[in-house]
Amino acid sequence: MFEEAQYFAPVATKDDGSVVVELATSHPGFADSVYCQRRNAIAALALAHTPGSPIPTAEYTDEEHHVWALVTRELTAKHQKYAVREFLDAAQRLGLPGDRIPQLQEVGDLLEPLTGFRYLPAAGLVPLREFYGVLADGLFHSTQYIRHHSVPFYTPEPDVIHEVIGHANTLASPRFAALYRAAGRAARRVETDEALEFVSKVFWFTLEFGVMREDGELRAYGAGILSSYGEIEEFRGMDIRPLDLTAMGTTHYDITKYQEVLFEAASFDHLEDTVGAFWDTCDDETINRLLAASPA
Numbered sequence: 001m002f003e004e005a006q007y008f009a010p011v012a013t014k015d016d017g018s019v020v021v022e023l024a025t026s027h028p029g030f031a032d033s034v035y036c037q038r039r040n041a042i043a044a045l046a047l048a049h050t051p052g053s054p055i056p057t058a059e060y061t062d063e064e065h066h067v068w069a070l071v072t073r074e075l076t077a078k079h080q081k082y083a084v085r086e087f088l089d090a091a092q093r094l095g096l097p098g099d100r101i102p103q104l105q106e107v108g109d110l111l112e113p114l115t116g117f118r119y120l121p122a123a124g125l126v127p128l129r130e131f132y133g134v135l136a137d138g139l140f141h142s143t144q145y146i147r148h149h150s151v152p153f154y155t156p157e158p159d160v161i162h163e164v165i166g167h168a169n170t171l172a173s174p175r176f177a178a179l180y181r182a183a184g185r186a187a188r189r190v191e192t193d194e195a196l197e198f199v200s201k202v203f204w205f206t207l208e209f210g211v212m213r214e215d216g217e218l219r220a221y222g223a224g225i226l227s228s229y230g231e232i233e234e235f236r237g238m239d240i241r242p243l244d245l246t247a248m249g250t251t252h253y254d255i256t257k258y259q260e261v262l263f264e265a266a267s268f269d270h271l272e273d274t275v276g277a278f279w280d281t282c283d284d285e286t287i288n289r290l291l292a293a294s295p296a
């Protein structure tokens with residue numbers, strides 16, 4: 001139904017109860033049996049987790065902590081040049097460790113006093129209604145594994161670098177956190193799969209891949225751009241279009257490539273007044289009206 005379903009490696013529970021993450025043959029970690037075993041163990045931890053209990057600790061190797069440190073250092077420098085001020089201020093307040101991968105429990109402990117958000121471990125793809133719905137409760141489903149150490153600046157799937165450097169830094173801002181919660185309320189309010197897909201596409205083109213004009217410069221606030229070493233250097237050259245709910249809710253995207261079409265908010269107020277207000281009030285009927293008015 002939705003492209004994001006292809007984004008995550010499938011997770012299977014076998015008859016004997018063992019959990020297996022089915023990496024594609026093209027995945028950089030496919031032939032690394034030690035990495036595959038760690039992925040299986042981390043997925044099993046997420047599946048066994050019950051809401052309200054502490055998030056189990058994932059084991060990482062020194063090489064993996066090194067990947068985090070390297071990517072953090074490079075992205076932090078790029079953020080100064082390309083990220084919106086609200087993100088930079090929030091990241092400073094959150095104070096993620098730069099030298100090691102933080103546990104998701106620790107991420108929640110840092111975030112909660114700032115905006116009330118906590119993390120939940122996800123083994124892989126979480127159904128859309130559940131993923132977005134719990135945002136309304138201040139909960140964020142997050143993968144816990146990290147990309148393969150052989151290619152520190154590339155991942156074919158959302159990993160802990162994307163989830164934490166991209167999303168947790170954003171969720172440390174009260175203004176962004178309010179938008180995430182509004183998206184969650186919208187996802188719970190709509191009833192049809194079409195309306196839910198529309199809500200999630202607006203999320204994709206804003207909180208994942210949104211850009212904003214700030215002091216005359218185009219800057220990024222989407223977690224997908226801000227966690228991507230390559231994409232953060234490219235977004236200013238993409239097809240930049242004005243913020244438009246119908247266009248965002250109906251534009252096709254390919255998750256395997258850099259986003260070629262991006263939508264620009266004129267300011268933070270513009271984002272809140274347009275997208276925040278939409279999520280605050282939308283229902284199946286308003287989304288059907290927008291779809292009916294869509295030129296395509």
Ligand SMILES: [Fe+2]
Nearest residue numbers: 158208223224
């Ligand atoms: Fe994301």
